[in-house]
Amino acid sequence: MSVLVRLESVGPITVVVAEGRLDFGACAAFQSQIEKALAAAGKPPAGVLIDCSWLDYVSSGGLRLFLVSARAARRASLEFALCALKPAVAEVFELSGFSRMIPVHPDRTAALAHMP
Amino acid sequence: MGNSVINAALPGRAVQSVSAPVRALAETLVGRDGPHARAFDNVILALIVISVLSVVLQATADLPGWAIQVLKITEFVVVAVFTFEYVLRIVAAPHKLEFVFSFYGLVDLVSIAPFYLARLDVRYLRILRLLRLLRVLKLQRRILETTVAERTRELAERNLALVQAQSQLKAELDIARALQIAILPSTFPAKPGCDGAARMIPATSMGGDFYDFIELPDGQVGMVMADVSGKGVPAAFFMAVSRTNLRELAIHHPDPGDCLTRTNEVLCSQNPMDLFVTVFYCIFDPATGVLRYSNGGHNPPFVRRAGGALEVLNEARGLVLGAMPGIDYSNHTVQLRHGDRLVLYTDGVTEAFNPAEEAFGMERLVGEISAHGGGSAADLVERICASVANFAGDAPQSDDITLTVLAWYAA
Numbered sequence: 001m002s003v004l005v006r007l008e009s010v011g012p013i014t015v016v017v018a019e020g021r022l023d024f025g026a027c028a029a030f031q032s033q034i035e036k037a038l039a040a041a042g043k044p045p046a047g048v049l050i051d052c053s054w055l056d057y058v059s060s061g062g063l064r065l066f067l068v069s070a071r072a073a074r075r076a077s078l079e080f081a082l083c084a085l086k087p088a089v090a091e092v093f094e095l096s097g098f099s100r101m102i103p104v105h106p107d108r109t110a111a112l113a114h115m116p
Numbered sequence: 117m118g119n120s121v122i123n124a125a126l127p128g129r130a131v132q133s134v135s136a137p138v139r140a141l142a143e144t145l146v147g148r149d150g151p152h153a154r155a156f157d158n159v160i161l162a163l164i165v166i167s168v169l170s171v172v173l174q175a176t177a178d179l180p181g182w183a184i185q186v187l188k189i190t191e192f193v194v195v196a197v198f199t200f201e202y203v204l205r206i207v208a209a210p211h212k213l214e215f216v217f218s219f220y221g222l223v224d225l226v227s228i229a230p231f232y233l234a235r236l237d238v239r240y241l242r243i244l245r246l247l248r249l250l251r252v253l254k255l256q257r258r259i260l261e262t263t264v265a266e267r268t269r270e271l272a273e274r275n276l277a278l279v280q281a282q283s284q285l286k287a288e289l290d291i292a293r294a295l296q297i298a299i300l301p302s303t304f305p306a307k308p309g310c311d312g313a314a315r316m317i318p319a320t321s322m323g324g325d326f327y328d329f330i331e332l333p334d335g336q337v338g339m340v341m342a343d344v345s346g347k348g349v350p351a352a353f354f355m356a357v358s359r360t361n362l363r364e365l366a367i368h369h370p371d372p373g374d375c376l377t378r379t380n381e382v383l384c385s386q387n388p389m390d391l392f393v394t395v396f397y398c399i400f401d402p403a404t405g406v407l408r409y410s411n412g413g414h415n416p417p418f419v420r421r422a423g424g425a426l427e428v429l430n431e432a433r434g435l436v437l438g439a440m441p442g443i444d445y446s447n448h449t450v451q452l453r454h455g456d457r458l459v460l461y462t463d464g465v466t467e468a469f470n471p472a473e474e475a476f477g478m479e480r481l482v483g484e485i486s487a488h489g490g491g492s493a494a495d496l497v498e499r500i501c502a503s504v505a506n507f508a509g510d511a512p513q514s515d516d517i518t519l520t521v522l523a524w525y526a527a
Contacts, residue, residue: 023514024321024346024347024514027346059467059515060343060344060345060346060394060463061345061346061347063345063392063436064345064346064390064391064392067390067392067439068390071390095394095413095414095415095416095433096394096413096435096436097412097413097433097434097435097436097439098413098435098436098439100435101435101439101440
């Protein structure tokens, strides 16, 4: 498995810390962790923040998971945001236009300040 | 002889000098599975039951003399057969000492030992008789062996079914892959001043890259470079749907942004799997060299000027298609001049990894385009592909590698 995921709770926000490379092989494991985070998030208004500080690479299949997660979060009335993207990952989000669809914050503090 | 060395460690001389027939008999009755072994096993099973019953009878009932006599004979027969079995098992065991001290070896010994010990010392006769009840433990071997044999057989059957199913699935996927590649155009439309080439090197698993050349009614040519998120059959289906819709819309709407906007609406309404596709779509006019383009989340292509300068088509950037409806994709225009080249690619090129997990990267791609952009379109495509293949070495190709080059010469 090329991506490690750790869940943390900051008030009503569940922070998903992703580490490694989110390529095709890692997608299934990552998706189940995100689903767990969405289920674990507190009562609305609450949210899920993906901390990408240690995420080195996101493939196009991995990008799809962020789309699926953002949609699932919207259905559940949860805030969904990303923070601390490494340059390579930020570029993928920028190129694909995802950074205009999903809120992206420079770091965790800034992200939490924007979330309920 | 290896055997004599092992035999030297055996308890009892009788076993050491076991002759070939006895060894064969041991193999047949307790060694390997077969009709004789199973019959012998059933005899042992019956004797276990009889002997346990007789122990219970002796302990509980007030028996007449003839019955006691029968039980004594029974006990004698049981012990004789069990002793015979015990010796056979030692003979058949590959590591004899190990067997003697194994759980079942000890159980077998305890099953017969009380009978012999009772001959030596009658003081503990009752306890020794009760010890015979431990023969029940012999049943466990049979239960275990039967269970293991059954499980093994079931597993073998399931494995075979799985192997067959997998090979069929692989054959079908190979056909689907071949079909997917077959629908890509193999040549660039014949247009004055245009030299176009394309190549798609499919990944080991089914990917979703595609390119397209679309001849438009007014003599212009539509060029597509696209990459569906994910892999496998869903990606392949989404690729087919994307390509068909884009091609259909392109013929009726000679405006790149408009085409992407409309394609996005269709894809968003036919997207149960939340897939998406990155699309660079441009319309080239071979008469004027004008290139109009729009970009739905795809890697920005390069224009290599005839003089060698490299430009990135960085404008008109929008969201990937299929992710969100109601998005307007904008247009941008670039003027190609005599001898310029347009290079479209997917991230399979820049994200081809070598065994050390390093990516081919943008610098190497730029280097190839700068160094070899002066030749024919086909030559540049081949040089980039060769460079990527050389870089990746033995590392498995995880993503499709797709490239299109258009060289244009003004009339």
